[in-house]
Amino acid sequence: MSDMSAMPRSVGFVRAWVRLYTVGLPTGLREARRDEIDADLWEQSREASMDIAPSLTSHVLARWLLGLPDDLSWRAAHIRSADSNAKEGAMVQATDYKTATMVAGVIAAVLLGHLLINTVLGEISHQRQTDVAYYIHSMIMLWIYGPVGIAAIAGRFYFMRKSPCSAPSS
């Protein structure tokens, strides 16, 4: 592993600055920027130590200072992008919720209607049927309502959990 702690203070200062302006950004983006600047600082320090480029401290600080506006605008652009992704995600989630509720509502209405019709018909036919026939009829109805009802509820929760907000932005 590279030892960045043995570097001059100016290098430590720039590394601290990079950590500061990447705070709150998505993990992948933050780590990539930090690693990339770390690698650059390391190469620059090595070049300075080989006397290829003298005055490391002033050079590092100049590069930091001249790049400040770009650091800040880069951060601002990514914060804006994350905000718009979150808004878009919330809108998609709301649409999913409405769709799931509507589907569950329609299925519930159909089942309720079916249940009512069967109950009425069952009561009428019950007058003429034996208890065994009525029992078999009820069991068949239960086997239809049960899986369809469970599927409707599971579908609703499936849509609810599918939130694009959890997807990391690159």
Place this chain on the structure above:
Amino acid sequence: MRRKQGTLIPIETSILEAALDLRRRGTDSAYGFLIAREIRERAEARLLTAYGTLYKALERLEKTHFLESFWEDPQVAANEGRPRRRYYRVTLTGETALAKHHADQAPIPNLRPERGSA
């Protein structure tokens, strides 16, 4: 101010030119510091490109598909005792955009015949 899609600003031109020069000399992919050093040498400047300016431009060039990047194997970096590098390579789209940029920048030849010529 929004700029026209596909157009290049000076730092982007410098990056693409530096990366292509390195490729011509046998370095197919280059990391940020190497590109910055190449730009400095080409411009005969004293300073390397600022961190923020360089890496923001590299990201922008990658988003426009003028560059592609990949991280080196962490084990290679660990063996050499340094942080891992992110390598960049100019794509065909990037080469085309740079060629178009140079063509747009080239002075328009004077097609009017000189006085006295037949």
